Amino acid sequence: MDISALIRERRSIRKYHDREVPQEVLAKILEDALWAPSALNRQNWQIVAVRGEQKEKLVEAIAKTNKYFKPHLEKLFPEKMVNITLQFFRTLGGAPVILLVYIPKIIVEIHPEMNNLERYQNEQGRLLSFISAAALIQNILLLAKAEGLGTCWMTAPKHVEDEINEVMGIEGKELVSVIPIGYPDQKPPAPPRKDNKVRWIGFEQK
Template sequence: MELYAAIKARRSVRQYKPDMVPREVISRILEMATWAPSGLNWQQWEFMVLSGPKKDELARSYGRIVEFSMPPEGKRTPQQEGFLQWARTLGGAPVAIVALTQAHGQPGIRKMNLESVAAAFTHLLLAATNEGLGTCWMTGPLNNEAELRKILDIPAGKEIVAITPLGYPAESPEAAPRKSLDEIVTWIGFDD
């Protein structure tokens, strides 16, 4: 797939087919993630690839934090029930990928690390799209970070940056409208 086409085709997928993604495909996607730019070329990203019981534990953890923020059962809207089901199962995705970086106490270095991993995560999502796979950039599970760290045995020296389910999409979401460049770009030093 051509790069611009992949950028425009990428969607936040929330329903997946149960088919397992071959390990060699996941490895190709992760390799493309490592070609992202990084601050000082430290390449400060690490990835955990989960399937099976650990992936299911991660999903249940996310489901608990989502349910905590909702009205009680019987008082939820159908949309809330649908979102809760998505959270509890990650939409049925067979794989989840967790992006990590080294924790750092110096704010500038911490920001550099987070931005570098975010760049790699973007590459990961685009590479997955190129492979015909769906993803969904998630930070919501971090609202239950203490439990997530315990489930995945993540040491204090690591910071969780983002999570994505990964699988073959069972839906084709429409593209969300984008803001026009006039709304978000300030041109300085250009003649009109």
């Protein structure tokens, strides 16, 4: 599949087959994904791949997200959509493997009166780690798609980051995202993309 089709045809998958993903397949995806660019080439990210009993405990912890997420969803979506989303959070779609992506925990202090330079100087450590990890995550999603696997990039579980870290015994790190991964048991339609996201300057107007 060419890269354009890979990017366009990747979907967030919220229902997975009960079929194991071979560790070699996962290892290859993660090895390749780790070639993502990172600010100052720091590569200060960590991926935790979880399956088996520990995954069940992790799913239980992540399911607690619903308590915080439900009121937010109710403001945005019709009831049916809210129920589907909440159900997904209860099981993570039955994914056989959950990936957690972490960066170092960096405390930043920003205030409204700071100018852009002060703000950037204060938050750059966390910001650069975060956006570098996002490049890594997008690589994982695309490489997984190329292997016939489905994924869903999730940040809502950050509501229950403390519960997740407790279950995982992780300290001193910040959770960037949770990624269930497995063979897809659905073919969701592509949510439409918005227009006018590129401003052309010195080019022909498109």
